[in-house]
Amino acid sequence: MSTSRIRKEVDEALLAFVDRQRPTLLAISDDLTPLLSALDVLLAGGKRLRPAFCYWGWRAAGGADCAAIVQAAASLELLQASALIHDDVMDSSDTRRGQPSVHRRFEALHGAQSWPGDAEAFGSGAAILLGDLCLAWSSEMFETCGLGGDRRRHARDVYDMMRTEVMCGQYLDMLESTRGEATADTALRVVEYKSAKYTIERPLHLGAALAGARPDVTGALTAYGLPLGIAFQLRDDVLGVFGDPGETGKPAGDDLREGKRTVLIALTLERASSAQADAIQRRLGDPDLDRPGVDELRTIITETGGLAACEAMIDQYLTDAEKALTSAPVTPEAHQALSELAVAATTRSM
């Protein structure tokens, strides 16, 4: 299948899954409609990267096209929806994928209905619950994909490990942002668990495990997926500071307002003069950071050479991934698709 064809089938599988849940919710109460609407809006966006890697992990290990692998792969989008919804609550983010974040949607519902009490608490409560529902539904969708036996048992071990890793990685990410002391090394550790494994390596392993992959295939997918995953997150960090809001779906400089302690920031601080370092410590994490403030930080990140150092790391990790792919014992179609996905995951205008 082509990349756009997979995307379409993943979209259809997600829609079909949510449509199977819809009558259950409405039988409990019409009042649950806003949960479904919020999920519909969130799921309409997204690049379906994790399902694509899962699908190509399956194909790389010799799995044949079928609806079951598409459903298993699509379940990763529900897991990601859960992570995004909860992440936005934790970061107090206003937008996601170019739309109001889920907690802000429910805050607005509270206001529109003129309900008494605390709109913000209602918004974050609803978002916590919808995130929980997406997390529960992601495992339901995975478990009911139709692939059974020893392979699913082995794949479930991958799935379980992936969830533990991403949640721990997110805690460490929050911890580093709170402490404000991340070095490039500690920031890279966060990237490995929160992002590289979760977004690329584990989805590849999941598909591969479902196809009953040999250990050499799984190893090759790690050699390709882990550096690519790091490059993906470093690119995301650069876009979080310099990206076009029209492309990222987030306001310009949002990562700066959230005070994210990324590898990019650590590389900048390593190279900053004390005046530049002071400016970063003062402005980073300021929720009211305005456009001139964003521009000042961008200038520092560029002028110190932090940006160039980060771009060089991206290039190096991408080269490592491509090199690993060259010798990977995977099918020719998978080789081609994984090569294209490496570009798609790290392209500047993504």
Place this chain on the structure above:
Amino acid sequence: MSTSRIRKEVDEALLAFVDRQRPTLLAISDDLTPLLSALDVLLAGGKRLRPAFCYWGWRAAGGADCAAIVQAAASLELLQASALIHDDVMDSSDTRRGQPSVHRRFEALHGAQSWPGDAEAFGSGAAILLGDLCLAWSSEMFETCGLGGDRRRHARDVYDMMRTEVMCGQYLDMLESTRGEATADTALRVVEYKSAKYTIERPLHLGAALAGARPDVTGALTAYGLPLGIAFQLRDDVLGVFGDPGETGKPAGDDLREGKRTVLIALTLERASSAQADAIQRRLGDPDLDRPGVDELRTIITETGGLAACEAMIDQYLTDAEKALTSAPVTPEAHQALSELAVAATTRSM
């Protein structure tokens, strides 16, 4: 097995499961230790009601004692831990099971370490992530219990439905508290999904499904479990207002401070004079409600006859449950145990 013996085995299964996760987390980072400590403290408490009902659902349907059913049953405690952790964030509760709530623990850690930034945001972020981890681990523990084949597939359907129901029920609960307009009928709908099904009916069904129960057994477990579950929640609501903090693990009158729109409150409002109703609307949900305020509300709930009406409902639902149990096609041991559990779940001093 006796009730205390099941409890002990569930405790051991939980400890063993968390101990299997511990090295995974510590291999990622020592910084994850506080997540494990917080979970250890939370899991040390709790009455293990849901595992007990799951176990006796299994035995009722003719399942034989084994480690696998204990692990499947114990997984419900991780699901409950997730619900409690997130619930406490949503309600801004300070305590749980007589200990600081998870978000308050992490807030205190932030303070003790003198980290910069927002201690409260760090606390709730950590609690959201630990709740997510517990939710993921609950399904992992269930799926790896060792019971396989068609029965687990059928049981998984019960498990999935239970999670959807409880999350939707919690949303409706929050919605009713926000609107402040709950009638006894709408409050009962919340009780059914958030509590009666989740705490009693579905755990019974889960155990029964794993044992391959006949439909008449499943039906009998509903006839017993649903009214008992309602009685359980109504008793919990009464204890939330009148309970001894030493027994409930919560400060006196905490449900009143949280503004919970329970059946007890609805029954009181139905019977209140306009002065009494005004006092309730004014004081209910006041986070700073002091002891005289709690006492005033208690007096109104008692003097209106709201309390007596609620106690009468508890008695009626309990009678219905006991009656259903009398004719239930279950084993004699299960009959005896379910009869004792009905008392344990609704006793005044619980």
